[in-house]
Amino acid sequence: MVILRSLADLAQWQDSVSWHQGKGGFVPTMGALHEGHSSLIRHAVRSSDQVVVSILVNPTQFNDSQDFNRYPRTLDSDAKAVKSAGAHAVFAPSPEELYRGTPHAPHVNWGALTHGYEGVHRPGHFDGVIAVVDLLFSAVRPRLAVFGEKDLQQVAVVQRLARERHPNVRIDVGSLVRDANGLALSSRNIRLGQEGSREALALSNTLFQLRDELVPEMDSHAWEACLKRAADALDNSPGVTLEYLDTVDATTFKPARSLETQPVHAVVAAVVRGVRLIDNVSLMA
Numbered sequence: 664m665v666i667l668r669s670l671a672d673l674a675q676w677q678d679s680v681s682w683h684q685g686k687g688g689f690v691p692t693m694g695a696l697h698e699g700h701s702s703l704i705r706h707a708v709r710s711s712d713q714v715v716v717s718i719l720v721n722p723t724q725f726n727d728s729q730d731f732n733r734y735p736r737t738l739d740s741d742a743k744a745v746k747s748a749g750a751h752a753v754f755a756p757s758p759e760e761l762y763r764g765t766p767h768a769p770h771v772n773w774g775a776l777t778h779g780y781e782g783v784h785r786p787g788h789f790d791g792v793i794a795v796v797d798l799l800f801s802a803v804r805p806r807l808a809v810f811g812e813k814d815l816q817q818v819a820v821v822q823r824l825a826r827e828r829h830p831n832v833r834i835d836v837g838s839l840v841r842d843a844n845g846l847a848l849s850s851r852n853i854r855l856g857q858e859g860s861r862e863a864l865a866l867s868n869t870l871f872q873l874r875d876e877l878v879p880e881m882d883s884h885a886w887e888a889c890l891k892r893a894a895d896a897l898d899n900s901p902g903v904t905l906e907y908l909d910t911v912d913a914t915t916f917k918p919a920r921s922l923e924t925q926p927v928h929a930v931v932a933a934v935v936r937g938v939r940l941i942d943n944v945s946l947m948a
């Protein structure tokens with residue numbers, strides 16, 4: 664397993680393994696890898712000849728500079744995790760190397776996809792995601808890229824980016840991984856502490872409850888009432904400040920109020936003890 668720090672090193676390594684002749688797999692990350700990332704890497708390894716994992720804390724997708732500064736940076740242990748999941752290279756350029764200068768992200772408006780939900784609470788976030796994934800796809804030129812279902816809106820955004828600008832890249836979605844208590848794995852969880860980890864379970868418990876309650880025969884009034892009850896209860900849960908709880912069409916990120924249009928997911932974002940968390944569950948029967 665090699666660690667590549669520059670675009671030139673990446674190109675040289677790719678030539679040495681005949682990357683462009685084979686099936687190159689790619690898993691983009693911001694590091695602080697956990698079992699959720701390892702499962703994405705194993706997914707890529709199963710379907711590819713060679714796999715590159717990128718590690719870059721991308722400044723253009725953070726609307727809060729404190730959040731950017733506090734984001735964990737753990738390259739040594741990440742490299743070990745990448746190796747044991749079976750990938751062949753880590754691509755860890757500096758932001759300036761990848762962006763070829765000062766990192767910047769042009770504004771992109773894809774309606775609800777970029778401006779709903781995460782787009783409301785993290786203005787400009789998807790501008791940064793689109794910019795960095797576009798640059799990474801252009802540099803790595805994979806056949807397959809794997810993204811995690813936990814960042815469900817990001818998946819929908821990346822699918823559109825791939826359709827429009829990188830039609831040769833197949834996007835696979837790796838399942839969300841939870842800990843034994845049901846908490847969605849996230850690099851931010853290490854900042855929750857014991858108490859926060861307990862309080863954060865209110866998010867997944869609310870989603871599981873909605874999955875049981877929102878049934879196909881329900882009319883839209885009953886659906887709304889159920890959502891409102893769940894949102895009020897979650898917002899009043901100790902330690903939790905709710906940003907949004909809703910049910911959406913996972914491909915358009917427009918609100919969904921029945922199970923007729925699939926795929927419908929319940930999505931949530933909340934701050935628990937200063938840590939912003941997101942989670943979702945599929946409502947498909």
Ligand code: PAF
Binds near residue numbers: 721724792
């Ligand atoms: O999901 C992430 O970790 C990031 O948003 C990504 C896709 C690596 C872009 O920086």
